[in-house]
Amino acid sequence: MRSNDQSPMQDYIRTLYAPESDLLREIREVLAERRLSIHVSPEEGKLLQMLVRLSGTKQIVEIGTLGGYSALWMAAALPEGGHLTTFERSANHAALARDFIARSPYKDRITLIEGDAHAALRSTPFAQGVDLVFIDAEKAGYPDYLDWAETLLKPGGLVVGDNTKLFGTVCEETPPAKTDEEMWNAMRAFNQRLADTSKYEALMLPTGEGMTVAIRKP
Numbered sequence: 001m002r003s004n005d006q007s008p009m010q011d012y013i014r015t016l017y018a019p020e021s022d023l024l025r026e027i028r029e030v031l032a033e034r035r036l037s038i039h040v041s042p043e044e045g046k047l048l049q050m051l052v053r054l055s056g057t058k059q060i061v062e063i064g065t066l067g068g069y070s071a072l073w074m075a076a077a078l079p080e081g082g083h084l085t086t087f088e089r090s091a092n093h094a095a096l097a098r099d100f101i102a103r104s105p106y107k108d109r110i111t112l113i114e115g116d117a118h119a120a121l122r123s124t125p126f127a128q129g130v131d132l133v134f135i136d137a138e139k140a141g142y143p144d145y146l147d148w149a150e151t152l153l154k155p156g157g158l159v160v161g162d163n164t165k166l167f168g169t170v171c172e173e174t175p176p177a178k179t180d181e182e183m184w185n186a187m188r189a190f191n192q193r194l195a196d197t198s199k200y201e202a203l204m205l206p207t208g209e210g211m212t213v214a215i216r217k218p
């Protein structure tokens with residue numbers, strides 16, 4: 001996958017600014033063995049971690065856990081009393097992530113909820129509201145995840161979406177032949193909604209996959 005391409009420049013950046021813990025490296029290696037290298041890159045993990053720290057985020061919701069890689073990057077920046085709730089539909093991925101999270105120093109600040117997040121999000125109470133929502137699950141579902149986020153996100157809170165370039169297709173005027181139309185329409189709509197300056201201040205960071213960061217206005 002693109003996010004794991006290794007150029008000398010990327011290697012330089014990673015070594016200097018985004019060194020992984022042994023556990024993070026192990027997660028990446030295990031995912032690679034299982035042909036599941038669709039997690040964020042180390043530098044994207046570091047960016048997410050810095051967003052958590054910069055925004056003073058206490059309550060994180062992640063949609064799409066995979067192996068727990070991005071969750072562990074983000075959880076490391078949570079303040080005392082902060083919490084990350086992560087949703088994963090695949091039982092295999094959830095089992096993998098549960099094990100890695102349990103071995104991490106952040107196990108007490110992470111809750112993994114297994115199941116379809118579209119429903120599970122709505123049956124999970126977030127009494128303290130939500131400061132940051134990281135969406136990295138099935139792409140056709142992004143607009144519905146945003147609907148949910150808008151009900152709970154605090155003013156000044158962040159919506160972060162991965163893969164918002166939709167594998168290089170989102171800038172086309174019509175969905176390319178081999179692209180799933182529902183998915184393409186969903187990502188177009190998601191990006192369009194976050195570009196609404198009456199509700200958000202936002203930017204798609206031009207990472208390999210595109211990562212949109214949006215601040216919810218009051």
Ligand code: DHB
Pocket residue numbers: 001003038039040136137162163209
């Ligand atoms: C895919 C999904 C991702 O979230 C990602 O970052 C890269 C690829 C995929 O479904 O192929």
Ligand code: MG
Pocket residue numbers: 038039040136162163209
């Ligand atoms: Mg992704």
